[in-house]
Amino acid sequence: MTLRVRFVLACTLLAQVLLKSPSLEASVLLPLSTAQLVARAERIVVGTVVGQESHWVDGGSAIVTDVRIRVTRAVLGAQEGEIITVRRLGGTVGEIGMRVFGEASFRDGEEVLLFAERRGGAYYSVGMTQGTLHITQQGGRRMAQMALGGAEIVGRSGVAPVVRPLEEVLDEVRRALAARRPEPAQGRSEQTR
């Protein structure tokens, strides 16, 4: 083995050691913290799913499902009582089904805490499944089921419960909103985030 080859190998090993990161960060889905969800969201609401409709888009290349949500609690970009629509990739139309791995899903009648951003003319759940928290009742308390990638599950230490009280999550959202630097709500490019 020549000196040059040894040098390159040593550099490679050194670079791998230096570049190794202890945090869980990149992914097939990049996990997003609550602050990151808030930073990207243009709408944050608690609401009830009142209907869903799947249809073809892009000249028949794909199926999407438009989910209608009645806002029961508006945190950002919506009003109580308003019905907003969030789109998810996939669904079924007639005898064809389309599944996109990692995409959010909704059930009629369920209550969710939704972080939505606008992309290509429609609102989508931020971070796919991560921006849709499902609300359940447990012991008389309303709990939000954190989806994959909340800040609490990213690190190996300090792992928080999978299910958290809704009010606790909303408090965290409000704090993140307060810390969010004011920026124009419109005209932001998805690509720059």
Added chain:
Amino acid sequence: MRPLQSFSGLLALVGLIAHGGAAQAWVRSRTNGCHPVYWSQSCIYLQPDGELTKDLPADQVQRIIQRSIAQWQDRIGGSFLRLIYVPPDGPREARFDRQPTIKFRTGRWCRPGDCQGDRESCYDASAAAITTVFFVNKPDNEQEDGLILDADIELNSVHNQFYDADQLPPRGDGRTLTDLENTLVHELGHLMGLEHTCRSAGDGMPDCTVDHLGQRPPLCSTVLAGMDRDPRLREIAETTMFATAQPRETKKRTPEADDVAAIVAIYPAARDPRSCERPRPRDQCGGGGCALAPHGRTAAAAPLLLLGAILLCMRQRRWSGRTC
């Protein structure tokens, strides 16, 4: 052919023994009717779009794609399923055309709009790759429900800087450094019909989704929280089909015993349908209508290709109820 589900447990057990008694947790993707999705042919032809990521030389990207396919192929000898690489020969789009495609998105992380004015559909920036599977949705028909018709892999080269972890990492440019092979091997698992080995709230998994032992997959967050203490959770986290990855991770490059057992159980060699039809030329949108994008470039073949495209359009129309 629907692979016998009743044999799955037995085959999985055989696979488990063959792989040294490793814990298993593989999960199949299911339809709303709760039937697992599956390919009915002996093979899947996979072809990349002609425009590959610019992060790596084109020939290297092709080698990595082939290596990713081989990572599965070399391990699933007990299965009839074959992944066949077809070199790129021109533009291809990820869409419902029955032609499994690998598509790098370089300019915008969006599925483009169509020639009839539909707007583009943009994806989430946090997704390094997206695999889409089209299947027959006939909940009341056990034989047909879940039959995979098409599957495409789209890679997010807009927010990810794909590289080969066997080499020195490139100079960062603000995008997430992502090992291409690690990503592709995972996505190929989805393409063959595998689900993640853990679940998260609202991830679209039907409630009936269970692992091969009939257990509901654990929450991903539970696995991540307990993997340091519980060997079984660690094994789940080590599978290629686990839902998250470490930065610059490479461990998903090699399917684990659990991942391999899944493919062998779903597509056992003993039940080879012995059919391997290469997809026909597809219709492609461009300039306002269906246009041909044939595999070959021989002018004399054009009339046949046109006929094929018309037939394909008619067939798609039957499936989707739309005009082509």
